[in-house]
Amino acid sequence: MLTAQFHVLADSGFSSIALLNGLSALGLTFSVGMKRSRQTVEGQALYEITSQQRRVRLQGLPDLDLWVYWIWLPANQKGERIQRFVITNRQRHPQTVRTFGRRRWKIEALFKTLKSRFALGKFAQKTKQGVCRFLCLSFACFLLCHLEYLNQDESGTEESVPDGGELAERLKWTLVGWVRLVEIELERAAILAVLDEQRRDAT
Structure with a gap:
């Protein structure tokens, strides 16, 4: 069988x-x-x-x-x-x-990406729940990167093996780039507030 x-x-x-x-x-x-x-x-x-x-x-x-x-x-x-x-x-x-x-x-590329790009090789896999949680997150990341790659490759042809790190970086800024922009704006406001306070103290 x-x-x-x-x-x-x-x-x-x-x-x-x-x-x-x-x-x-x-x-x-x-x-x-x-x-x-x-x-x-x-x-x-x-x-x-x-x-x-x-x-x-x-x-x-x-x-x-x-x-x-x-x-x-x-x-x-x-x-x-x-x-x-x-x-x-x-x-x-x-x-x-x-x-x-x-x-x-394709299977090998998946696990290489999980290990090298999503740090599976360095993850503290000490409990079944921890391993399952990380695998679920890794598969989700891999799927999102794959969809991003398909979105880029409109012709449907594979000219080269996709770079998982580059896709993950681009996807990060596409999906959560606004979070970083908000953080920068808050930091900018805090810096300006400190500078204004220093100017007032100087006068």
């Missing part, structure tokens, strides 16, 4: 021999990112392979039939496109592998 419902997606940080053997032993299908330098049993690096859907056997996994694919990520801020390699234990169409990859990257 489990094997029929789950397809494991993982990045290159989870491409160990033990994990791939374990997933295969459980009968699970998977799509796992691979470093471009990972070598086949013949000593060929993945980046040297010229055709997708090629059947390969990796070093350390000589008995496991795998298929290699690659995906080109959208251009970064420098205009450079990045190639990512993926291996699967079931032959698939390249478009299917790309679809799985996009799903994984």
Whole structure:
């Protein structure tokens, strides 16, 4: 039942021999990112392979039939496109592998944003209530940032990965910028009051 419902997606940080053997032993299908330098049993690096859907056997996994694919990520801020390699234990169409990859990257982007932009990695997660509260706030922030990104991208095309920090900063001034303006006005009034009092005392 489990094997029929789950397809494991993982990045290159989870491409160990033990994990791939374990997933295969459980009968699970998977799509796992691979470093471009990972070598086949013949000593060929993945980046040297010229055709997708090629059947390969990796070093350390000589008995496991795998298929290699690659995906080109959208251009970064420098205009450079990045190639990512993926291996699967079931032959698939390249478009299917790309679809799985996009799903994984969206999930990964969410948790990277929660950790780096919303301080999830530094949050004192000592109680279940505290963790749930922070996760709810983080998801709300992520959703608002995503809506702001969609609002900017009227064409509906993704030319680059959105900058979560930049979106959060812009969203902050859009939604609660008036709060800061009120604070500035109050500070200005307080400063003027002090200056007026000093002038009166001087005269």
